[in-house]
């Protein structure tokens with residue numbers, strides 16, 4: 231077994247048969263070469279996106295973007311004051327997340343080429359993990375890089391480019407009561423439990439869309455990791 235590192239930003243090889251290699255391995259066999267992936271852990275506020283994403287980072291050894299860190303200060307101020315964000319507030323934020331993920335993927339790819347040149351190691355999977363509420367279908371299309379706005383009328387989609395950063399969603403789904411309990415227990419966060427109503431009202435479930443894995447809110451983090459990984463593996467094998 232080659233040496234591996236725990237750093238999510240590492241470019242060292244991951245030789246153990248980790249989930250990342252399983253996910254990547256299937257994709258590689260099917261499509262003939264490595265495909266970088268964007269994995270978005272999504273759901274309303276307080277579902278456990280950050281907790282699950284950090285566990286997946288450690289399992290899959292992928293770099294990670296915390297979506298909340300990319301909000302402009304004005305959005306944070308608004309949410310902290312109990313005012314839900316609008317589409318106009320969210321659109322630039324979602325575009326920025328996609329841009330950052332693409333930048334990170336390019337950096338990762340360049341680092342990989344250098345490692346291959348010097349034969350220092352091998353990366354088993356390329357991709358980026360992101361946490362983002364991604365509440366509406368068209369928000370997710372922005373994250374997929376497929377959204378094409380058309381002036382004032384509803385936007386259309388362009389096809390996802392399988393040669394770039396294919397986007398998968400891990401949707402944490404569960405009971406509203408449990409969610410409210412979790413939010414009440416969480417302290418020191420700008421998003422207060424009262425904001426949950428607007429989050430739930432805005433949510434358009436991603437179920438039925440392409441490349442979506444549903445995991446249970448009620449599960450432990452370890453169970454959620456297994457569900458996510460199994461789901462991603464199944465999608466890659468399709």
Ligand SMILES: Nc1ncnc2c1ncn2[C@@H]1O[C@H](COP(=O)(O)OP(=O)(O)O)[C@@H](O)[C@H]1O
Pocket residue numbers: 273274275276277278279280281282361412413415416447448449450451454
């Ligand atoms: N699987 C889980 N089981 C129990 N509590 C959890 C689980 N995942 C997260 N939590 C707790 O729920 C709260 C919200 O989690 P967090 O990761 O901050 O969610 P989000 O990023 O979606 O807002 C935190 O207090 C966290 O410790």
Ligand SMILES: O=C(O)[C@H](O)[C@@H](O)[C@H](O)[C@H](O)COP(=O)(O)O
Pocket residue numbers: 274275276277279280298315320363364365421
């Ligand atoms: O789209 C939104 O309304 C916001 O993005 C909102 O979802 C916020 O970013 C987080 O949900 C709050 O932080 P947590 O998700 O960490 O609770």
